[in-house]
Amino acid sequence: MELASKYNPAEVEEKWYEYWNRHRLFSSKPDSREPYTVVIPPPNVTGVLHMGHMLNNTIQDILVRRARMEGKNACWVPGTDHASIATEAKVVNRLASQGIKKTDLSREDFLKHAWEWTDEHGGIILQQLRKLGASCDWERTAFTMDDKRSESVLKVFVDLYNKGLIYRGVRMVNWDPKALTALLTKKLFSRKSTANSSTCAIR
Known part of the structure; x- marks a missing residue:
């Protein structure tokens, strides 16, 4: 078998990550093993992940995977955070780019736009974590709101x-x-x- 001279992540990472998820290797249910739980510091849904998030989550992933190898019942809980005022500012700016003033909207209408933003960017963030190879128990995904x-x-x-x-x-x-x-x-x-x-x- 001839090995490539350069590592090509496209040939390896997606294939094995899909295999891990299909076999629910990251899923955790309470049992007799020693528990090891990490709750991800939830990233704000104000945009996308940055290098600081990548470093932070890589370290968490290493710790969780090591715990699994030690035979512990490791559970890494994923989620995102609403970021309150910071998210509101992002939504207001996007509405402005569409020619819509926040003051012209009812509370219910504005909240609808805010939840649309949250669904969009929260989803992007979670997909980024998956692309990183994060071994989270995705069945436990949570949102602070x-x-x-x-x-x-x-x-x-x-x-x-x-x-x-x-x-x-x-x-x-x-x-x-x-x-x-x-x-x-x-x-x-x-x-x-x-x-x-x-x-x-x-x-």
Whole structure:
């Protein structure tokens, strides 16, 4: 058998990745093996993956594949993130290129455009990860704004609030002259220390 003098990924990578997926070699179900789980830091759906994502995900893939070789029940959970204001800016810019002003749309109409953007770019990102050879359990793919994740977040925060472990305060941190939006930080404060905050747009 004659070996090529140069490696041609087109002859190898797609063929074997399709084989791995067809035989569900990345799928993980709880069993008696030692678990090893990585939840991918979800990339924002503001565009496509960059070199930083490639490096980050390559390292995660190496760790997950090594765990599998060690006999562990390895599970790498894939997903994407909504990126909130950053995604909104992308959607507004695309609408502007089509001659549409956000202010002329109802909330429901704008959300429709936002979800179209999310479906398009989220799909691109996941396909890029597949092209990279990421050994994710694709049956577990999640999006931070899907119904299941949104319901879980609401439940946790309501439970913490009802237990008196956190309270909410609103502080204005900046004004966006382009989006004409007051950016507010809704901080969730622990009774003992300051917790993480999330930023949202208020009009």
